Amino acid sequence: MADELKDKIREYVVDEYVEEGEEIEVKDDTPLISGGLVDSFSMVSLKLFLETEYKIKIPDEKATAETFDTVNAIAALVREYADA
Amino acid sequence: MVYGTAAREFYRSELVGIRNDGLFKEERYIVTPQGADIEVEFPEGAPVKKVINMCANNYLGLSSHPDVVAAAHDGLEAKGYGMSSVRFICGTQDAHRELERKLSAFLGTEDTLLFASCMDANAAVFEVALGPEDVVIADRLVHASVIDGIKLCEAQYDSYKHMDMKHLEKKLEQFADKRFRMVATDGVFSMDGDIAPLDEICELADKYDAMVLVDDSHASGFMGKTGRGTHEHCGVVGRVDVITTTMGKALGGASGGCISGRKELVELCRQRARPYLFSNTVAPVVVTASLKVMDIISETTERRDKLERNTLYFREQMTAAGFDIRPGVHPIVPIMLYNAKLAQDVARDLYEEGIYVIGFFFPVVAKGQARIRVQLSAAHEKEHIDKAIEAFKKVGEKYGILGLGKKEIIDKYGM
Secondary structure (H helix, E strand, O other), X not given: OHHHHHHHHHHHHHHHHOOOOOXXXXXXXXXXXXXXXXXXXXXXXXXXXXXXXXXXXOOHHHOOOOOOOOHHHHHHHHHHHHHO | OOOOHHHHHHHHHHHHHHHHOOOOOOOOEEOOOOOOEEEEXXXXXXXXXXXXXXXXXXXXXXXXXXXXXXXXXXXXXHHOOOOOOEHHHHHOOHHHHHHHHHHHHHHOOOEEEEEOXXXXXXXXXXXXXXXXXXXXXXXXXXXXXXXXXXXXXOOEEEEEOOOOHHHHHHHHHHOOOXXXXXXXXXXXXXXXXXXXXXXXXXXXXXXXXXXXXXXXXXXXXXXXXXXXXXXXXXXXXXXXXXXXXXOOOOOOOOOOEEEEEOHHHHHHHXXXXXXXXXXXXXXXXXXXXXXXXXXXXXXXXXXXXXXHHHHHXXXXXXXXXXXXXXXXXXXXXXXXXXXXXXXXXXXXXXXXXXXXXXXXXXXXOOOOOEEEEEEOOOOOOHHHHHHXXXXXXXXXXXXXXXOOOHHHHHHHHOO
16 A cells, blocks of 8 residues: 555656656655755645645645655655544 | 844854855955956955956846936936835836836837836735636746745645646646636746747647736847847737836846736736835836836847847857757857856856856756856957857866767766
């Protein structure tokens, strides 16, 4: 289940943020925001995707550069709010 | 004590962090008027050095143009120095309205509202135009002031990959249920010189019933055959709903910006835009000088034509010399170096050679995309450009990067 979740997040990140022609491999621990792939402005689409896809509500103060920095961290966040 | 030890230590550690990250910005003191030839004191206390300025937004070379300076002098005598008021109390002179009319005529829009800067215009427009029922979808590389303006409004916001029309269309489809959709883009992107495909954007906007906002700060006055801007360049004059732009770049370079577009929206901004309501009016001297700028660029395309020739010449010669240049037609010419240290080293050596340019690197541009941004001007004569090219070649040879592409430069210097 966890892997499916991470796969889905990874797939979205690649589709949404990797520019055409860019060769960037997104692993579970690849730093997305501190690594420069996703900036804080465009992070909002990821939050919107997670909320729509998993029918959760992530408070704005929880959607930080740290909690959204890796697929692992995002998956943990989704699980936290899915369980809530 | 309010400013106690904890606060002081915090600010100090932040500054140390900025320095350690190599992001500390230092000002260089220019002791001459702005122009192609300037004299610079850098670092502070160093002897003044004569250099060719290749990094100003002085695209049309009007910043110190004698007619513009004379118009500023005349304006100072005729209209005074300050107005000591916001626009709507007692800060609007006839000259302010005249400039708004001239800007509307030049840009091909219905009405215009002046602001102290384009940053203020961008801070104003989204909040007035959009509410919580709406969405603004912005190109990912829009200027920071557009992002700030979007964050100040209550609308949902989202972004699309840089100039990726398929991605934009996907987003427009996704937000079909919103009351208003607004697409926001720069006309020309400041770090790349990329020109937004406004024709395609307007097509998509028509298809999905969206408004289009363009920050044309790096285009007003010279893009397009008669210099109206990116909308003229792309053949969509009259189809862009809102243009925000600045007088602080090609149009004299002093200060001031505007929102120009659909008359109802501009009128509503005149009623509600907070940076308009709560910030001082544009100084009379800036207004009268800007009026002269509008006259100069409306009478002849000579200056934008010269800028175009300078740009073409520089791009051709630098490409022939073996530099990796982001292709395009804009006077912003990114010399790609990819590695941040290399960009800083090359810029420093060029300064020693009498060429004033700046290296840009993360977070100003994406990681691994470090570059030197050269900006051409109509103030440059062929001799200036030739001297710059020779200096670039000399420094390029020193670092062994001539003829190398992206992969080779990265192999040699790393990301």
